[in-house]
Amino acid sequence: MKYIYYLFVLILFCACQKKEEGFVVRGVIAGYPGTKIFVREIIPGNDAWMNDTLEVKNGKFEYRGKVESPRLIYFIPQDFLGRYELFLENSDIELNVENGHYRAMGVTGSKSHEEFITIRRDARELLMGYSLCEKQKNEAFKTDTELYKRLEDSTRVWNGRLLRFLVDRVNYSSSLVLPYFASEWMKSEDIQNMESFINGLNSEARNSVYTQYCEKALNQAKKVQPGNAAYDFVLQDIDGKQYRLSDFKGSYVLLEFSASWCGWCKLEIPYLKQVYDLTRGKKFHMFTINLDKERKLWEDDVKKESLPWPVLSDLKAFDGGVAEEYNVSGIPVIFLIDPEGKIVTNKLRGEGMISFIEQLSF
Template identity: 30%
Template structure:
């Protein structure tokens, strides 16, 4: 299960300590919009963070301020579920539209938003085709048409590859723009391996070195480098189900499977019988499992452990996707596993099912 939109953008951090030299002036004119409040927001790991607000009077409102660098922001309007997303930069930006079609607002006066509009236009063809395939998939599922379902799966994979190629080409052609690292954080940061991501980040010029988006990408690369095969497994120290602190290092001298999971994760629960099988077969030979839950509700966590008969060490800080251990290991999807040798060195990633059993068989022969 993919972690959705897992990057941190906090405007107050970005602007702290910076000399105010230029200003942004964001002017809105939204027809048929009721009086209320507009909120200027950024997306953080904890969700949307409001950094400014303005009164809406007869469809008009504005935000003024200063930024050291362009930043993608969202505008939330009271009474409207849809947000307006745009790049904020130190210039005068005009946004016009209708309250009933906020997805079609017109943004002018901003070179970055013109550039981003080009990207969204290229992307729309793929998005439309994906929506068509999704609807066809739903209809085929209703009648259990496996032949059509298989064809759609292949078409989806092909379309996904073509879309990624288009995105990479756009990034290469716009490598001097802050839009490109932003697009990577939105669309590619969790789908590329560490070498692919590192190579992509290297194309950006020195002028973008301090961009918040480039810094986010470099942080991701460093996190993945820290948990590559051959590296010492970072320490994990969390409470177990009884509130007793358990550490990964306490299992040194044994082969340990670090298992990231959650009670609400269907694929994780499906993997439980395989883990039970591996534990029963190899535990007496020196194999341990150290399960780290991304749950937020203690009762659900404990209930799943008992129901699935998971009799090994379980820990969690009950912070969900904000789990400190998950962040340390760069986990963006679960189930996720890391196999550590008796010396505490990472030797494999994401072994599941029979692949795990077969690998452990070779270790304990």
């Protein structure tokens, strides 16, 4: 009887022990010739990588740790050919790859990964439509301004459909995977849809690293909406002369964000020169804000282009500084600021920009 009692206490003690939190990924890659595999995670809105290196023995590896919330990681082979995607969560996960082919991968033990695969499969047609529209828009930019405008509107419609697709998911409010797709698909101009998406998430989903990125991007996008005050910067040209935006109140100011390596930006130069000629001598000032990181690239580009207006820089590129304050994540972007220092628009491009400027009263 005494032994039965002790046995009961032991069983009760074991049952009461809290299971250790964290994840264990056991991977098998059939025919893998390497001895290492790399773990990578791209942080949303950041170029930094989270790195780990794992040993591979006889095609097998093990990865242990803990994540605050589910997130997408990549296992990169030693030869860097292909990658194995896994939506990681705190659970016991098995990953099996047949013949070393990254598309022939099986994952068990991660409910988040199952949801990730399902969402991507269900959104396939929407993604194809969006990608096709984006491709046609880029091609039209060189030859047909009116078609470009229509396709730009169409891409916004497709993007709205993608976000609507996320909101319509059955487990939308509590999903820890949907915020990842939102961080990939959201556009800064789609404020209403993104705000609705975020507000519909529960507290756990809102703590996701992807939701936090979306919220930051949303707040940045709101700052540069038409009617808001433009960020008052102080920048210098290659000769060290400083320019403060607020010194030009009383005049319109056009800000073009560009870089030496940006081919699309170079296509805008003829149109910008037309704007310069159109507004010369009027209450209108133009500045190019160069987003190179290296001073020599900036200086060489200034000398090469010989623009008749100042080319300024803080040499921070997209990493903070003026680009972040103006929510610039891709270029070219062209802002127009009114005489009161408020944003009029950031959608100026090509022939449409010239038509817009011609309608202003100076």
